[in-house]
Amino acid sequence: MAGPIAEPSERSSNHPPVLSIHGLRKSFGSRHALQGVSFDLKAGERLAFLGPNGAGKTTLIRCLCGRCTPDAGTIQLLDRPIDDLGVRQAIGLVPQEIAIYPDLTTRENLTVFAKFHGLRRDALVQRVDWALRWTGLQDRASELVGGFSGGMKRRVNLACGVMHSPQVLLLDEPTVGVDPQSREKIFTMLDQLNQQGTSILLTTHHLDEAESRSDRIVIMDQGQVVADGTIGDLVRKSVGPSRMVKLRLDRPLEQAISLLPDDDGWSNNDGECVATVGQREIRLRIGDVAQQLPELLRRVKECGYDIADVEVHAPSLHHVFLHLTGRELRE
Numbered sequence: 001m002a003g004p005i006a007e008p009s010e011r012s013s014n015h016p017p018v019l020s021i022h023g024l025r026k027s028f029g030s031r032h033a034l035q036g037v038s039f040d041l042k043a044g045e046r047l048a049f050l051g052p053n054g055a056g057k058t059t060l061i062r063c064l065c066g067r068c069t070p071d072a073g074t075i076q077l078l079d080r081p082i083d084d085l086g087v088r089q090a091i092g093l094v095p096q097e098i099a100i101y102p103d104l105t106t107r108e109n110l111t112v113f114a115k116f117h118g119l120r121r122d123a124l125v126q127r128v129d130w131a132l133r134w135t136g137l138q139d140r141a142s143e144l145v146g147g148f149s150g151g152m153k154r155r156v157n158l159a160c161g162v163m164h165s166p167q168v169l170l171l172d173e174p175t176v177g178v179d180p181q182s183r184e185k186i187f188t189m190l191d192q193l194n195q196q197g198t199s200i201l202l203t204t205h206h207l208d209e210a211e212s213r214s215d216r217i218v219i220m221d222q223g224q225v226v227a228d229g230t231i232g233d234l235v236r237k238s239v240g241p242s243r244m245v246k247l248r249l250d251r252p253l254e255q256a257i258s259l260l261p262d263d264d265g266w267s268n269n270d271g272e273c274v275a276t277v278g279q280r281e282i283r284l285r286i287g288d289v290a291q292q293l294p295e296l297l298r299r300v301k302e303c304g305y306d307i308a309d310v311e312v313h314a315p316s317l318h319h320v321f322l323h324l325t326g327r328e329l330r331e
């Protein structure tokens with residue numbers, strides 16, 4: 001599946017880190033879930049954390065929010081060790097499993113979580129009202145959440161994690177099992193928080209989400225960070241400048257033609273050139289699109305064909321992921 005490279009926003013690239021993780025290790029018996037994980041989350045950033053099943057994503061999130069004690073490594077939050085008194089209050093957590101009370105109403109759930117986080121009186125009432133507006137559930141405020149749809153429960157779950165206005169929000173697969181419309185709503189809600197200054201780290205198995213809804217991507221595999229950068233960075237460092245090119249000719253190919261200076265007219269090094277006599281379409285991978293595309297077009301014209309259309313397929317995050325991990329996201 002080829003998709004466009006969307007260069008994510010550079011807006012947060014120069015900001016200081018709100019969260020710095022260095023050399024984090026965690027083993028469960030002989031299973032090494034985290035094997036020296038290091039990365040930063042910058043202020044105002046939306047960071048997507050990707051990795052195959054068992055890569056260590058949930059273990060990492062659990063270490064960050066104090067549900068699991070790392071064996072080694074450091075975690076700094078807002079320039080202070082995360083274990084310092086009160087520091088962790090700057091973190092909000094939205095766990096993968098929906099963790100709300102089905103026998104309470106939306107308003108009651110929000111109130112309980114706000115109280116857990118120390119909100120009282122006017123501040124509490126105002127925050128609950130805000131959360132009802134933010135989730136779009138004002139008209140369902142007095143209904144028991146047990147009867148809600150999956151997408152609505154997810155929204156309540158999300159709101160419960162941010163009642164204390166955390167500066168850093170951690171979300172473990174916030175859209176797993178969610179229909180596309182609810183996914184969209186959840187990302188709109190996250191973008192609103194982000195615009196108000198919340199830094200966001202989320203794990204996801206949806207490559208399209210990571211590609212379009214984050215500023216930076218960290219890919220983990222077998223407890224280690226294997227890539228860290230914008231989608232543009234990752235493509236450059238892994239797949240490189242090669243691109244799949246599709247040419248549509250004015251008429252069917254009459255005979256084999258030599259397409260690039262060093263090829264025999266039929267296939268490139270990857271054997272990916274498809275140019276069949278009798279067909280109007282030629283597909284091939286070229287090693288350096290900026291250098292070689294003009295040459296390719298010139299040769300086709302030299303052979304007496306006009307070019308009706310040219311498509312250049314940029315590698316997607318899917319290509320990068322496969323290249324780096326050798327595996328699909330879900331196996």
Ligand SMILES: Nc1ncnc2c1ncn2[C@@H]1O[C@H](COP(=O)(O)OP(=O)(O)OP(=O)(O)O)[C@@H](O)[C@H]1O
Nearest residue numbers: 028031032033051052053054055056057058059060
């Ligand atoms: N409490 C635990 N006890 C034993 N092993 C554990 C525990 N928690 C995690 N692991 C192991 O650590 C490894 C990493 O698991 P983790 O849940 O962090 O992966 P993940 O990247 O979140 O995977 P998924 O994409 O499936 O959610 C796995 O091999 C898992 O079996």
Ligand SMILES: [Mg+2]
Nearest residue numbers: 057058059172
């Ligand atoms: Mg997980």
